[in-house]
Structure formats: structure tokens, C-alpha cells
């Protein structure tokens with residue numbers, strides 16, 4: 001029998017409670033919260049005939065009212081009875097839990113903090129999400145009888161069965177999921193269609209399996225743990241499959257569920273990242289690629305925890321993408337605004353929405369390396385002293401489409417700008433970087449919003465057709481946005497240095513824009529020049545002399561200077 005261990009004062013005795021992951025309707029104990037929310041949502045969605053956006057914001061508003069009551073209750077109880085309660089969130093990404101060996105190391109890492117009582121959030125093992133998506137694509141055209149031969153399915157099965165065996169946990173931990181996954185792929189093969197809704201359900205198997213295996217392993221080691229599917233504990237989202245947004249009702253619901261369970265029977269919660277439940281469909285949704293970061297910060301906010309730790313395979317947020325330039329350096333401190341901007345600009349290291357709950361709850365986020373736990377990582381807080389900083393990070397977003405839109409002067413300048421942006425709004429196309437004059441607009445389209453090649457072309461054709469009613473339009477593809485994240489108060493210095501680099505390289509910058517966030521200057525160049533530009537900019541800003549951002553030292557309480 002496994003040795004019993006003390007974990008943050010909890011003596012372990014029982015194995016984890018494993019629920020049916022496919023049961024999307026909550027058990028009776030949760031029905032009150034969910035059903036009242038769903039009833040409210042259905043009522044509202046029937047009533048409201050306005051645009052989708054205003055509908056969601058009104059529903060969120062109502063949800064907030066419900067949430068407020070429950071949150072207040074939770075707040076009262078938490079200050080009086082939860083003295084010895086959950087303290088932080090620790091999120092481990094796919095790279096951190098890619099194998100049995102990695103899961104062992106993560107468990108050891110958690111044990112290194114015996115006084116912490118963390119909520120654990122996990123992503124799918126390694127590249128499982130990509131594999132599931134590929135398996136789904138192949139199932140559409142391979143025929144039902146060939147599903148078992150899909151290479152990615154075999155890889156996923158092999159990885160998970162091997163992990164279960166190596167960690168010596170019960171095969172039944174994931175047996176049902178593997179069977180259901182196979183059935184689902186056969187279903188896709190039969191109907192020859194993979195809708196966004198099915199796609200989300202399909203990828204959910206990754207997180208559902210990794211969390212079950214890990215919770216079972218913790219229990220086997222004597223650390224009492226309990227597995228949770230986010231879509232069963234109150235993660236309520238919009239029904240935007242593949243890119244859903246968390247609704248406000250999530251926070252009180254999740255807080256209540258986790259605290260109630262913790263009080264009645266303390267066990268380390270192990271929660272699926274990335275997943276939610278659509279408010280009107282009640283189907284599994286996903287929060288966009290890399291969405292486990294957002295799950296972690298949402299839990300941190302819901303429970304009002306002291307810290308949110310995001311464990312990756314790099315030494316923190318770096319000065320640029322290490323895959324493009326190997327001299328990327330860790331950034332010791334960032335503000336929520338800088339981190340959010342960096343993520344929006346395309347730095348893969350953090351989910352673009354993930355800073356919002358942390359900022360709302362004012363909860364520090366620490367980005368750490370699970371492969372190098374002694375590295376200090378990056379501490380992200382509300383504010384930091386940037387007076388000495390110039391540039392913090394350089395981010396590249398590739399394969400961007402730009403549009404030059406020049407007015408035919410049929411409309412006045414007011415009419416022109418509003419007409420152009422209403423066309424984008426009507427077609428639901430996101431704009432990224434914008435530069436305007438009175439009669440012309442240059443802008444880039446957000447590539448992350450459009451995932452299907454076919455759709456890109458169709459959408460673009462339609463967009464250009466509409467714009468040509470009021471303007472002359474030039475569409476330019478294969479461009480890159482280089483975002484300079486830093487202290488825009490020093491924009492002249494940043495631009496002087498950057499343009500010196502561009503001039504030396506003989507590169508023409510095609511568009512330039514300084515965002516209202518005051519932490520970002522964006523420059524558009526050709527795709528084929530972008531990586532070279534990034535490396536040269538990095539050398540100029542970070543590799544010639546002591547970079548400003550390293551001047552700061554952490555206070556004894558772990559806060560950055562100036563806080």
C-alpha cells in the first residue's frame with residue numbers, strides 16, 4: 001500500500017472521486033446553481049432579440065447579480081471558517097505533464113511546497129490536443145472501419161495507457177474515456193462532419209484524461225486529491241465553440257463548489273484546464289488554444305487566492321520567442337497590462353484573455369519553469385516601476401493580412417471611418433493594428449480568429465466587395481506584425497533605435513501604430529523579413545550592454561520594487 005503522506009496538514013486516506021466526464025448535466029447537488037443559471041439564460045436568450053454581443057453582456061449582467069449573492073455568502077464563510085484553506089493555483093501546461101516521468105516530477109514539485117494547499121489545473125498531456133484535432137480531421141474522410149488505424153488515435157491511446165502503467169494507477173482511470181473517444185471518432189467518420197461543437201467535445205478528452213491520471217497518481221502517493229471536470233463545476237461560457245468566453249456566473253459557482261467540497265472533505269482539487277460549458281447548449285466548450293492559463297487565473301479570482309502559478313517549459317516570459325532567437329532572456333517583472341499586451345500580440349506563452357481575471361482580482365501571477373524550478377521566473381503584478389525600463393519584449397505575429405483602404409470621397413471623413421468599421425462589425429471580422437488618416441485606413445486582420453483557409457478566402461472576398469462600395473482597397477498578404485512592448489513614454493528612444501536597425505537591414509516598415517494601452521508599438525513588415533528583423537532588434541535592445549529590465553530586484557515579500 002502507498003505510504004500515507006501529509007500534504008499541507010491533510011492526512012490522505014481515500015482515493016479520488018471520479019465522475020462520469022460525459023455526463024454534461026450536473027449531479028443533483030449542483031443542479032440548483034446550474035439549472036437556475038440555465039433557466040435564466042434560456043429565458044433571457046428567448047427574450048432578447050438584439051445582437052449577440054449585447055445579449056451576452058446582458059446575460060453576464062444578470063449572472064453577476066446571481067453571482068453576487070453567492071459570492072457574498074462565500075466571502076462571509078471564507079473569512080470565518082476557511083482559515084486553513086486553499087492557498088494558490090498551480091497550472092501545469094502540456095509540456096509539464098507530457099509523460100509519466102513528467103507527472104512524477106510535477107507531483108514531487110507540488111510536494112516541495114508542503115505548506116501550500118494548491119488547486120491544480122492541468123492541460124492535456126504533451127501534444128494530445130493537436131493529435132485529437134488531427135484524428136478528428138482524418139475521421140471525417142477515412143470511413144468508419146478505418147478509424148482504429150488513425151495514427152493519432154493510436155498515439156493517444158498508447159501514450160495514456162503507457163502513462164497509467166508506468167505510474168501504476170488503475171487502468172480503469174481512463175478506460176471509459178478511451179472507449180468513448182473511439183466511439184466519437186467513429187461517429188464523426190459516419191456523419192463525415194466535424195463541427196466546432198464536436199471539435200470541442202473531441203479535444204476535451206485530453207484534459208479529462210490527464211487530470212484523472214494525475215489525481216489517481218497523487219492519491220496513490222498518499223496525497224489526497226479529487227479530480228474535477230471544469231464543465232461540471234460551474235465554468236459557464238458563451239456558446240462560441242473553440243473560442244468561448246467565461247461568463248461571470250462562473251466565479252461564484254466555482255468558488256462554492258470547490259470550497260464546499262474542501263470543507264466537507266479536504267482533498268487537493270485537480271481541475272481540467274481549457275474547458276467550459278456553453279450557457280444555452282450545455283455542451284462542452286473550449287476557451288481557445290492555450291486556454292488552461294485562463295482556467296487557472298479564473299480559479300484564482302473565484303477563490304480569491306494569494307497567487308496563481310503558471311508552470312511552463314521556459315524560465316518565465318522571455319524577451320522574445322526562444323524558437324526564433326535562442327538569446328531570449330527571462331523578464332523578471334511584468335505588469336498585467338504588459339503581459340496582456342504581449343499575449344494579444346501573439347506571444348504563445350500566455351493565453352490572451354488570461355490576465356483579465358488576475359487583474360480583476362489583483363492576484364499576482366508567477367510564470368515558472370517546471371523543468372528548472374530554481375529559476376526565478378516572471379512575476380506579473382498590477383503595477384511595476386518601469387521608469388528605468390525601455391523595452392520589455394519583442395513579439396512577432398506572422399501570416400497577417402493587411403488592407404489599405406482609401407476613400408473614394410463619396411462620404412465625409414466621419415462617414416468614411418464609421419462606414420468602414422461597421423462593415424467589419426457586420427461581418428464579424430476582428431481588426432488588429434490600425435493606422436488612419438482622414439481619408440485612408442491601413443489595418444491588419446487578426447489571423448487567430450480565422451482558422452479555416454477556405455473561410456479566409458470567402459470572408460476576404462466578401463469584405464473587399466463591401467469595402468469597395470466606398471473605397472479603393474488593396475489587400476496585402478503574408479505580412480508580419482512586430483510588436484515592441486515596453487515603456488511607450490520612451491517611444492522616441494525606442495523608435496530611433498528600432499529604425500536604425502531597419503535602416504541597416506534595408507527593411508521598409510509598411511505600417512506603424514502605437515496602441516492606446518501605452519505599452520505597445522506595432523510595426524508591419526514582410527513575412528520573409530520578420531524573423532531577421534526580430535533577431536536584429538533583440539540584439540540592439542537586449543544584447544548590447546546591461547538591459548534596463550534587469551536592474552530591478554525583488555523585495556523580501558516577493559513584490560517587485562515600487563510596490
Ligand SMILES: Nc1ncnc2c1ncn2[C@@H]1O[C@H](COP(=O)(O)OP(=O)(O)O)[C@@H](O)[C@H]1O
Pocket residue numbers: 092093094095096123290311312313314316317318319320321322323347348349350393
Ligand atoms: N515571449 C515568450 N516567452 C516565453 N515563451 C515563449 C515566448 N514566445 C513564445 N514562447 C513559447 O511558448 C512556450 C510556452 O507556452 P505553452 O506552449 O503554452 O506552454 P505550456 O504548454 O507549458 O502551457 C515556450 O515553450 C516557448 O516556445
Ligand SMILES: N[C@@H](CC(=O)OP(=O)(O)O)C(=O)O
Pocket residue numbers: 092093094095123124129130206273274288289290291292293
Ligand atoms: N490543451 C490545450 C489547452 C492548453 O492550455 O494547453 P497548454 O497549456 O499546453 O498550452 C491546448 O493545447 O491548447
